[in-house]
Amino acid sequence: MAGFDEGKGRTVSTSVNTSALAIQRDVGAELRRLRLEAGFATQTAAAKQLKCSQNKISYVESGKRWPDDALLKRMLKVYGVEEPKRTEILTTIRTGKSIDRSWWQEPKYRSLITGRFGRIFPLEDAAETMWVHSGTYVPGLLQTRDYIEALAAFGQKDESALHRELFVETRLRRQQILTRSQPVTMHALFLESALWPRVGGPEVMKGQLRHLRDMAARENITLRTVPFSASAAATLGAPFNVFEFSGAHNKTIVMHELSRGDDEMDDPADVRRMRRRFNDLAEAALSTAETVDLIEEIEKML
Numbered sequence: 001m002a003g004f005d006e007g008k009g010r011t012v013s014t015s016v017n018t019s020a021l022a023i024q025r026d027v028g029a030e031l032r033r034l035r036l037e038a039g040f041a042t043q044t045a046a047a048k049q050l051k052c053s054q055n056k057i058s059y060v061e062s063g064k065r066w067p068d069d070a071l072l073k074r075m076l077k078v079y080g081v082e083e084p085k086r087t088e089i090l091t092t093i094r095t096g097k098s099i100d101r102s103w104w105q106e107p108k109y110r111s112l113i114t115g116r117f118g119r120i121f122p123l124e125d126a127a128e129t130m131w132v133h134s135g136t137y138v139p140g141l142l143q144t145r146d147y148i149e150a151l152a153a154f155g156q157k158d159e160s161a162l163h164r165e166l167f168v169e170t171r172l173r174r175q176q177i178l179t180r181s182q183p184v185t186m187h188a189l190f191l192e193s194a195l196w197p198r199v200g201g202p203e204v205m206k207g208q209l210r211h212l213r214d215m216a217a218r219e220n221i222t223l224r225t226v227p228f229s230a231s232a233a234a235t236l237g238a239p240f241n242v243f244e245f246s247g248a249h250n251k252t253i254v255m256h257e258l259s260r261g262d263d264e265m266d267d268p269a270d271v272r273r274m275r276r277r278f279n280d281l282a283e284a285a286l287s288t289a290e291t292v293d294l295i296e297e298i299e300k301m302l
């Protein structure tokens with residue numbers, strides 16, 4: 001069973017943007033340590049002295065953004081940080097910011113990646129292992145170009161052709177984490193209902209099903225279906241991802257895919273709850289071999 005107690009030979013991502021995310025998280029963790037050491041037990045208490053919002057401190061300490069220069073200056077002063085620690089932190093931030101931009105930070109993608117929608121990209125790239133439940137859709141990282149184009153043609157028909165093209169390109173570029181020299185390990189679950197709709201027509205869906213079978217053969221991918229016969233488990237379609245990372249920045253993160261953007265959580269209680277949810281679904285799922293057999297049966301019917 002591919003639950004949280006099983007993996008297929010973990011690998012470590014070494015791409016440039018992974019290093020940037022790691023540094024950002026390490027800086028956040030260090031600023032949190034310094035806050036606590038200075039006697040500010042809560043972010044709210046520190047925010048009053050720093051004259052900023054608690055949310056701003058939260059984003060920095062969780063490694064979701066760099067502190068701006070003014071905030072960092074106030075933090076170092078209010079927290080009583082002295083040399084050489086000040087220089088160490090400033091040097092670390094400069095190093096992180098000097099790393100080349102990742103592909104999703106290119107200007108042409110900014111119209112797509114707004115608010116919380118873009119947060120999943122660095123998480124996918126930096127993850128060592130991912131647990132993905134895609135619900136009633138084929139997992140996004142395993143979708144073919146034709147399948148993605150069909151989804152965009154229906155779900156984004158009010159958007160411009162350029163917007164739809166960028167959406168397709170973005171999803172395809174995200175998939176590179178599975179096939180690069182040191183790929184992410186992914187355990188994927190989805191409902192049987194994801195396999196039956198003829199998205200894009202019979203030929204497009206045949207191509208999608210063949211692609212799933214090919215990807216299921218990769219060492220870094222576990223692919224399993226929750227069948228209709230799984231009773232209540234077969235109705236749990238809300239997608240979510242769990243990301244685990246290597247090294248000092250190894251806080252596990254859960255992300256729910258919502259219509260208004262991705263909802264990210266790292267609270268240990270939330271992580272434990274979603275780990276249990278994935279394991280419960282995995283208990284009800286077919287094995288990888290059984291999943292491939294089912295895919296072949298459906299493909300023959302098209």
